[in-house]
Amino acid sequence: MAKQKTTVGTINNETLAFTAGRDVELDHALITVDCVGTAAHVTMLSKMPVEPALITAEEREQVIAGLVEIIALARDDKFKIKLADQDVHLAVERTLTKKLGDLGKKIHTCRSRNDQVAVDLRLYAKEQLLFTLEEAAALVAALVGFGKKHEKVPMVGRTHMQPGMPSSVGLWATAHAESLLDDCVALVNAYELNDQCPLGSAASYGVPLPIDRQLTSDLLGFGRPTHNVLYANNGRGKMEGIVLSAMSQVMLSLSRLAQDFMLFTMPEFDYFKLPAEFCTGSSIMPQKQNPDVCELVRAKASRVKAAELGVYDLVKGAPTGYNRDLQEAKELFMEGIATTRSCLRILAPMIKETKVNKKALIDGFTPDVFATDRALELVGEGMPFRDAYHYVKENLHELESIDPSEAILLKTHLGAPLGLDWDYFKGRTNAVKETVREERKAFHRAVSKLLGVKYPAE
Ligand code: ARG
DSSP, X not given: OOEEEETTEEEEHHHHHHHHTTHHHHGGGGHHHHHHHHHHHXXXXXXXXXXXOSSOHHHHHHXXXXXXXXXXXXXXXXXXXXXXXXXHHHHHHHHHHHHHGGGGGGTTTTOOHXXXXXXXXXXXXXXXXXXXXXXXXXXXXXXXXXXXXXTTOEEEEEETTEEEXXXXXXXXHHXXXXXXXXXXXXXXXXXXXXXXXXXXXXXXXXXXXXXXXXXXXXXXXXXXXXXSHXXXXXXXXXXXXXXXXXXXXXXXXXXXXHHHHHHHTXXXXXXXXXXXXXXXXXXXXXXXXXXXXXXXXXXXXXXXXXXXXXXXXXXXXXXXXXXXXXXXXXXXXXXXXXXXHHHXXXXXXXXXXXXXXXXXXXXXOOGGGGHHHHHHHHHHTTOOHHXXXXXXXXXXXXXXXXXXXXXXXXXXXXXXXXXXXXXHHXXXXXHHHHHHHHHHHHXXXXXXXXXXXXXXXX
16 A cells, blocks of 8 residues: 655555645645744744753754745745645644754754644634634624614614514614624633643643743743643634634624615515625526625524534543544634634625615504504603503504604613714724734734744735
8 A cells, every 4th residue: 555754654645645634725824823833932942941952043043034934935825735744834844854954853842733733723813813803893883884874764673573663774783783892802702712822732741841831922922821731732622612602603693684684675675775796696587686695694604603513522522632633623613714704804895885775764664663652652641651551552543653753863862773872882893993903913023023024024
């Protein structure tokens, strides 16, 4: 049977392909962060208080230069991970060894691929969470802008999908915005838990040399190192699950928003009109303008949840310490994040261009929608609420068509159609943007200092 020589032993070809799995493709997304992680590790090794030095300051410079070259190649999509490499980690080591000889063989001192991939995924998650927060804030801004623009446009408020009480387009749009703002809190929580450096935990049990895990963590701009080295490895999978659970909350919000759009753009409602360029046609029915974007957002919410559950299932029975099963979480993790981000990005411009049909919204009102308002009016005249309730229920025919635009003007308390605090939405949105700006700046500063070149390169 054909065999292949690899950096870590000779492996049967089939076994190599089977065990490397999709890593050979997926790890392309980790090349840069892998190099960044190695830069921090090698820098820490070069500062270790041992004689002779594991890596000298000069050697460190050479390694960093090699890593910077690889990062540039990756940016142009020119760094190749081969099947014989198995993954990005050994591809980088092979490349550095080819360039630097024996020095390349030293970079893996006091490290395992287990803590290496764990740190790669955390660095990857850090950047992806910041992008996600940025895109979520943009969608919130689009929804709030839509709500503000149509603040006083009446809309039948429904429960059980049946007409309930007078409401407004502003209330509807900002309900979805506020949901997403809460999801941003979940994303930030995930960000904070992710912000711990597992490097130095090695295979799962640390190393018998005085490595400085705090230094590595600081060099990478992490908030702190994970403490227990075994947990650093057990935390892989768990961390992906936490991130995906925040992503799936985002998708829950998006799916419901998408569902509302599908309902309210049906010709029978005709409340909203999606921009034609965000709809797709039919190959047979010439008149069609289908809300495929919304349908796919709804479907993708299921996929992101499935990714979260998939990761959960992979780790829930995993024995302590590193297990190769964890490799299977990578695809679910990356796909779940990419899917969520693509949904956030497609909806923001769609909402900005969505038209509101005020006439259809007002025509949607029937007198019964004012039943509760009328009961409360009677309460104002001194009738006990339950009596007013029964009176209106028995005399629904007495309800006249009130002007819905007038009706919503009475709802001025906190969070009601005319009590929406636009500064509240702005404040929370700006806080998200500020977190992104600050965290990104600190991360870029740390990595630029570590590499001695601007990160990310322009
Ligand atoms: N590609 C592997 C993963 O994602 C890297 C770690 C391999 N470690 C090992 N002990 N075989 O988990």
